[in-house]
Amino acid sequence: MLMFQKEMMLPPYKRGLHLITELIVSEFEELKRIEVGMAQIFIKHTSASLTINENADPTVRSDFEKHLNVMVPENAPYFIHTYEGLDDMPAHIKASLMGSSVIIPVSKGSFNLGIWQGIYLCEHRNKAAGRHLIISAWGL
């Protein structure tokens, strides 16, 4: 079995959802050596998250961000954990709704995604530094 794992750093992104498929692929040369296997992208943070969604139309990402802000509003009167601002606690909740990792089948050295699928970084904070990822792959 082959097993690859390494850390990579994303540049800072503004609050919202961002397509990062190409960035991941360009850092993940080792994928090419896997004929059949799996890959995971994991984010080492609790106020940003990863998901798979539509890769073509930027309004999907902006509509999605608008709706996340309705589902998890900043002005909820019961939030106590607001030490770092009104976006603090909502960011934690959104992070778990989306998830801390995506796991993608690997076929013939590439992510085997649907033609409309891409990897999103979901940045839930108003102001964040670059985010640390761990990219792992295993297979034959």
Next chain:
Amino acid sequence: MLMFQKEMMLPPYKRGLHLITELIVSEFEELKRIEVGMAQIFIKHTSASLTINENADPTVRSDFEKHLNVMVPENAPYFIHTYEGLDDMPAHIKASLMGSSVIIPVSKGSFNLGIWQGIYLCEHRNKAAGRHLIISAWGL
């Protein structure tokens, strides 16, 4: 290590949540060869999703669908990505809330699920063709 991976096609389902455990198992003969390992079911779409939930009472699936439609309503005035209908953008959001894959431990050649657990296809579009899945398993 054993590593199996193949694509399969689900028949079209109507909008809502559907129990597909038996369908997956019947297509996944290779599972029987894994004594201890893992399996992933991955959906190659961004307007349908997969989750694990209760496998016995159909009202769980219908109540769940009703509540998803409240959490992500079709008439949100801020949705721009509605080119394919009012169900378009909500389908993308619901897909990420549920997730694009489920990952299940495999023991003695079978999914090691709790007795009440089953695999759901969550079809978020009013009208969709059959959905493409990738089923993968690895282990000893």
Next chain:
Amino acid sequence: MLMFQKEMMLPPYKRGLHLITELIVSEFEELKRIEVGMAQIFIKHTSASLTINENADPTVRSDFEKHLNVMVPENAPYFIHTYEGLDDMPAHIKASLMGSSVIIPVSKGSFNLGIWQGIYLCEHRNKAAGRHLIISAWGL
């Protein structure tokens, strides 16, 4: 390849979100033998779930529980599956929003989590017995 898998039982927890990282680590001696790999924690239930979130401030967990109860309220007039109480159907929905497993990279024999990340048990029922988990790890 190394592949470990075993079942473990959590003690009963009250409704809410609970940090269980140390409990998992203490049961998972086999992790130390993996230099580079992956681990999954899977919950065999449909009314409790697992997620990764902030590991330091208990108000994150209590704020999170409060907001889950707003996103998935108990008094929704359209819920039919309430046989076991008003918390029954909401528990199923919350379980899928959070997810039935977390998957964490393993490096040098330990979970490679961010410094603020921990594993949460999300107990969605008012009264539940201990929960069954399957902990799996694979790698080199």
